[in-house]
Each structure stands twice: as structure tokens, then as C-alpha cells.
Amino acid sequence: MAIEKKLFRDGPYADLFCQGVRVGDTLYMAGQVGTDETGAAPDDLVGQMKCAYAHVETVLAEFGATMDNVVDETWFVTDIDDTMAKVGDLFAARGEIYGKKPEVAQTLVQVVALVDPSFKIEIKCVAVL
Amino acid sequence: MAIEKKLFRDGPYADLFCQGVRVGDTLYMAGQVGTDETGAAPDDLVGQMKCAYAHVETVLAEFGATMDNVVDETWFVTDIDDTMAKVGDLFAARGEIYGKKPEVAQTLVQVVALVDPSFKIEIKCVAVL
Amino acid sequence: MAIEKKLFRDGPYADLFCQGVRVGDTLYMAGQVGTDETGAAPDDLVGQMKCAYAHVETVLAEFGATMDNVVDETWFVTDIDDTMAKVGDLFAARGEIYGKKPEVAQTLVQVVALVDPSFKIEIKCVAVL
Numbered sequence: 110m111a112i113e114k115k116l117f118r119d120g121p122y123a124d125l126f127c128q129g130v131r132v133g134d135t136l137y138m139a140g141q142v143g144t145d146e147t148g149a150a151p152d153d154l155v156g157q158m159k160c161a162y163a164h165v166e167t168v169l170a171e172f173g174a175t176m177d178n179v180v181d182e183t184w185f186v187t188d189i190d191d192t193m194a195k196v197g198d199l200f201a202a203r204g205e206i207y208g209k210k211p212e213v214a215q216t217l218v219q220v221v222a223l224v225d226p227s228f229k230i231e232i233k234c235v236a237v238l
Numbered sequence: 239m240a241i242e243k244k245l246f247r248d249g250p251y252a253d254l255f256c257q258g259v260r261v262g263d264t265l266y267m268a269g270q271v272g273t274d275e276t277g278a279a280p281d282d283l284v285g286q287m288k289c290a291y292a293h294v295e296t297v298l299a300e301f302g303a304t305m306d307n308v309v310d311e312t313w314f315v316t317d318i319d320d321t322m323a324k325v326g327d328l329f330a331a332r333g334e335i336y337g338k339k340p341e342v343a344q345t346l347v348q349v350v351a352l353v354d355p356s357f358k359i360e361i362k363c364v365a366v367l
Numbered sequence: 368m369a370i371e372k373k374l375f376r377d378g379p380y381a382d383l384f385c386q387g388v389r390v391g392d393t394l395y396m397a398g399q400v401g402t403d404e405t406g407a408a409p410d411d412l413v414g415q416m417k418c419a420y421a422h423v424e425t426v427l428a429e430f431g432a433t434m435d436n437v438v439d440e441t442w443f444v445t446d447i448d449d450t451m452a453k454v455g456d457l458f459a460a461r462g463e464i465y466g467k468k469p470e471v472a473q474t475l476v477q478v479v480a481l482v483d484p485s486f487k488i489e490i491k492c493v494a495v496l
Binding site: 111112127128130139224 | 435436438451478
């Protein structure tokens with residue numbers, strides 16, 4: 110029962126999982142964290158969010174897609190109080206990234222931790238192409 | 239690469255995300271919390287669960303769907319001990335909402351917090367139409 | 368708006384949810400925990416991970432599928448430090464289960480707890496057939 114997958118592998122864990130797997134019209138994406146070009150994460154949540162979406166856009170671009178293709182996102186944050194305190198800044202910056210009122214479903218929960226203690230947010234998206 | 243999305247926006251965050259996004263036959267839904275018609279959440283978990291599913295049904299109805307269309311649900315709860323202590327009541331009430339043995343996959347985890355400290359449960363569903 | 372679901376019910380909660388729900392080409396799977404044939408979970412994380420994937424394979428097999436069909440997985444773990452300390456062993460064992468470089472997207476977060484205090488990991492997969 111072979112299915113045709115299109116894969117995008119990248120980053121230090123490229124042998125372990127894919128950043129994106131497309132099957133049919135659906136693109137399943139790995140959760141993206143807020144690392145910058147040096148591999149470190151900015152101290153602030155808004156900065157990390159921007160970096161995470163930059164990774165999302167990189168994955169999308171590998172499949173010829175853009176933020177318009179995202180249909181669902183789950184935010185895993187490590188500090189909901191900080192998130193809600195900055196919700197205006199966060200969603201303003203996110204709105205600029207989407208370039209319109211985001212046409213996506215969203216779920217937002219606080220987890221205990223992400224894979225590195227410096228990470229404050231991980232964004233898992235599903236896109237349709 | 240334009241895709242055709244059907245959107246349902248509602249509630250105080252309607253500019254920020256959609257309660258439901260349909261593409262093709264799949265309906266991605268935002269996580270639903272247990273607020274009642276006043277916008278507040280009942281004190282008890284079973285009451286919040288019922289409210290959350292009422293929101294799920296509202297979103298489904300916007301797309302001409304019912305609980306029969308739900309295929310996958312993830313429960314994010316803030317107190318697994320309370321959840322398991324009330325598991326009989328919870329699943330009895332949920333069974334009434336589904337009106338049959340639920341034909342859905344389920345995942346249940348305890349997170350640290352949801353977007354408001356009063357929220358005890360958030361239910362994220364995927365439906366197929 | 369009837370949709371055709373193929374269901375796999377199993378285990379003590381078979382009346383409450385399905386281990387797998389197939390609609391069209393997509394198989395939505397319940398989160399799988401690391402119980403062994405006795406219903407108990409091994410003490411160690413690597414052992415639990417292997418048991419969880421064994422359940423994943425059981426669900427897949429019910430639909431005529433294998434690990435090759437998995438496109439997305441979310442790991443909910445209860446101790447990220449323990450997870451990262453054992454990441455080499457975990458991913459080596461997982462690589463053997465997949466039998467190749469896993470062609471899946473992955474998300475990994477630490478939650479507070481799973482449905483039983485003995486559970487250290489829950490793996491939620493989506494497969495395409």
C-alpha cells in the first residue's frame with residue numbers, strides 16, 4: 110500500500126523526522142520553534158514567534174506554498190500568562206506575517222516544556238496545497 | 239496556488255483565527271473551551287465539557303455537519319486526576335452528545351493551562367464532511 | 368451528510384472512542400501509550416516508546432497499513448529532560464521500528480501528565496493509506 114510522499118528534511122534532526130510531509134493535497138508540518146539563523150532562540154516570545162513562523166514559511170516554500178495555504182495551527186507555549194500579556198503584540202506581528210486576517214483554525218495551550226529550556230513557543234501547522 | 243477555504247469566524251477573536259476552516263472534505267476546527275452563553279465557564283469539568291461540545295456543534299452546524307462528522311478529537315485538560323475521577327460522568331454526557339458510541343479517535347493529555355485560568359478543558363476536533 | 372468511516376475499536380475504552388478512524392485515504396489514530404501485553408507500562412521511557420509504537424502498528428495493521436503510511440506524529444512526554452537524555456536510544460529504536468529514516472513530521476512537547484501516572488509517553492499519529 111505504497112503512498113506517494115513528498116518530503117522536506119532539514120536541520121540537525123533531518124535523519125529523524127521531516128519538517129514537512131506532503132501526501133495528496135495535505136502538508137503535515139513538524140512543530141516549529143523560534144530559533145534564529147544562529148540556531149539560538151531570542152529571549153522574547155514575540156521574537157520567537159516570528160522565528161517560528163519564518164521556519165513555517167521556509168517549509169511551505171519548499172512545497173511551493175505560502176501562509177495562505179495554512180489551515181490549522183496549534184501553539185504550544187510555555188507561559189500562558191506571558192502569552193496573554195503580549196497577545197496584542199503577538200497577534201499584530203502574526204497578522205503581518207499572514208498579510209490578512211488569518212484564515213486558519215487555532216488552538217493554544219500551555220505545556221510544561223519544549224525540547225530546549227530556552228524555547229517559549231512551538232507552532233504546529235497543517236497546510237493544504 | 240490558491241485553495242478554496244470556507245471559513246467560520248465567531249467570537250471575540252474572530253479577527254485572529256477561525257473557529258472552522260473547511261478545505262475539500264476536511265473541516266479543521268479551533269480548540270473549543272467550556273464557556274456558556276454568558277462567556278463564563280461553569281465551575282465543574284462536566285459542565286465545561288458540555289459547553290465545549292456545544293461550541294463544537296455550533297461550528298459543525300455552520301458547515302452543515304453534526305457530531306457524526308467528527309473523526310478525531312484531542313482533549314487538553316488541566317487536571318487529569320479530576321478528569322479520571324469524573325470519567326464516568328464525562329463519558330456518559332459525551333455519549334449523549336454523540337448519540338451513539340462515538341466514532342472518533344481520541345487523545346487526552348493534561349496541559350499546564352489554557353487561555354484563561356478558569357478553563358479546565360479544551361477540545362480540538364477534526365471533522366470530515 | 369453521511370460519511371463512510373471505517374472504525375477500529377479495541378481495549379478497555381472501546382465503547383468511548385476508536386483506536387483508528389479511516390475516512391477516505393486518511394487514518395486518524397488515537398494517542399497510543401506504552402502499555403505491554405499485561406496492560407502495564409514498563410518503567411523506562413524507551414520501553415514505553417516501543418510499546419506505544421507496537422500499538423500504532425496494531426492499529427495500522429487493522430487498516431492494511433504499516434509504519435510507511437504514517438505521515439505525522441506528536442509525542443506527548445511527561446519528562447523532557449529524561450527524553451533528551453535518552454534521545455539517542457529513543458531515536459535508534461524508533462528508526463528500527465520505521466525500518467528507514469522516518470518519513471514523518473514530528474512534534475514533541477512535555478505535558479503535565481497522561482491518563483495514568485505511570486505513563487511517560489503518548490504518541491498520536493496520522494496515517495495516509
